[in-house]
Amino acid sequence: MSTQLTSLTITRPDDWHLHLRDGEQLKDTVADASRYLGRALVMPNLLPPATTTELALAYYDKITAVRPSGSLFEPLMSLYLTDKTDPEEIRRAKASGKIVACKLYPAGATTNSDSGVTDVKNIYSVLEVMQETGILLLVHGEVTDASVDIFDREKVFLETILPDVVRDFPNLKIVLEHITTEHAVKFVEQAGDNVAATITTHHLMFNRNHMLVGGIRPHYYCLPILKRNTHQQALVRAAISGNKKFFIGTDSAPHFKQNKETACGCAGAYTSHAAVELYAEVFEEAGALDKLEAFTSHNGPDFYGLPRNSDTITLMKETWSVPATLPLGGQELVPIRAGETISWMVK
Ligand SMILES: NC(=O)N[C@@H](CC(=O)O)C(=O)O
Numbered sequence: 187m188s189t190q191l192t193s194l195t196i197t198r199p200d201d202w203h204l205h206l207r208d209g210e211q212l213k214d215t216v217a218d219a220s221r222y223l224g225r226a227l228v229m230p231n232l233l234p235p236a237t238t239t240e241l242a243l244a245y246y247d248k249i250t251a252v253r254p255s256g257s258l259f260e261p262l263m264s265l266y267l268t269d270k271t272d273p274e275e276i277r278r279a280k281a282s283g284k285i286v287a288c289k290l291y292p293a294g295a296t297t298n299s300d301s302g303v304t305d306v307k308n309i310y311s312v313l314e315v316m317q318e319t320g321i322l323l324l325v326h327g328e329v330t331d332a333s334v335d336i337f338d339r340e341k342v343f344l345e346t347i348l349p350d351v352v353r354d355f356p357n358l359k360i361v362l363e364h365i366t367t368e369h370a371v372k373f374v375e376q377a378g379d380n381v382a383a384t385i386t387t388h389h390l391m392f393n394r395n396h397m398l399v400g401g402i403r404p405h406y407y408c409l410p411i412l413k414r415n416t417h418q419q420a421l422v423r424a425a426i427s428g429n430k431k432f433f434i435g436t437d438s439a440p441h442f443k444q445n446k447e448t449a450c451g452c453a454g455a456y457t458s459h460a461a462v463e464l465y466a467e468v469f470e471e472a473g474a475l476d477k478l479e480a481f482t483s484h485n486g487p488d489f490y491g492l493p494r495n496s497d498t499i500t501l502m503k504e505t506w507s508v509p510a511t512l513p514l515g516g517q518e519l520v521p522i523r524a525g526e527t528i529s530w531m532v533k
């Protein structure tokens with residue numbers, strides 16, 4: 187007879203990959219993020235992107251200004267790398283104490299990445315200073331070559347771009363963000379201790395059949411795109427393995443409903459309303475709830491060299507309904523699981 191767990195208390199989680207956006211949207215995204223997260227690594231792909239310490243710190247101030255009163259939620263900031271990033275900018279970022287990472291978007295790879303890096307060799311002098319100062323490199327790992335099939339873009343990036351960076355900067359801490367393939371799992375497992383990966387809730391819960399069978403479902407469209415179920419299974423195995431190289435990074439990425447439900451819809455899935463609750467479902471389904479805390483609350487800060495949060499949250503086995511839409515800057519978004527139920531609730 188198996189006993190069913192009805193509540194689970196874990197160290198307060200963080201989110202190591204989160205899009206909060208800007209302007210009117212901020213109060214809604216920050217409200218969701220600050221419900222129970224200790225920290226979130228905030229992505230810099232704004233329009234215009236947060237390419238300098240000054241811009242990142244101004245963004246930090248805007249986020250903390252709309253933080254609900256009493257919330258201890260702490261945004262950790264990142265810089266958006268371009269072909270023209272000045273290596274000295276990295277020293278300013280380090281000195282700020284608020285910027286812990288830089289984000290490599292191959293130009294054109296994803297939402298708001300047009301000013302990204304066109305050739306990783308263009309940022310070698312920047313990576314040098316990041317390695318020296320201990321600023322992490324966060325990577326959107328996809329090639330943008332038009333001749334490469336969208337389902338192969340992560341694999342080809344891992345074969346052609348990332349090995350050089352890993353070889354040339356052996357002491358640079360690198361996080362391969364939102365991994366989607368068995369290739370990425372193997373790459374990270376086989377690399378040194380300076381290479382880790384985040385895994386989203388949606389890549390653990392879904393594969394491309396969820397997006398494409400029986401009709402095209404734009405709310406499952408994100409980048410890197412959902413892959414076949416064998417890749418999904420490899421990601422679940424990695425997440426529940428207890429391996430310290432894999433940790434939470436929701437990549438919760440809000441887009442207005444009308445920008446998703448259209449002939450050319452935006453890439454991004456919103457999960458901030460229920461991030462840890464959804465990971466709990468996945469881990470429970472895999473019979474590995476005992477591994478949830480390491481994934482959501484220990485491995486991330488350990489890799490970043492930051493203290494773990496010192497308090498806890500409690501998840502209750504309790505079913506609740508996700509609304510059909512959520513507010514986003516005076517408009518609305520459609521979250522993952524919209525109109526359906528979730529079986530865990532954070533108390
Ligand atoms: N993941 C996505 O599909 N979209 C993200 C960008 C990103 O993380 O690649 C976004 O900003 O909307």
Ligand SMILES: [Zn+2]
Pocket residue numbers: 296326363364409410
């Ligand atoms: Zn990305």
Ligand SMILES: [Zn+2]
Pocket residue numbers: 203204205229437438439
């Ligand atoms: Zn993202």
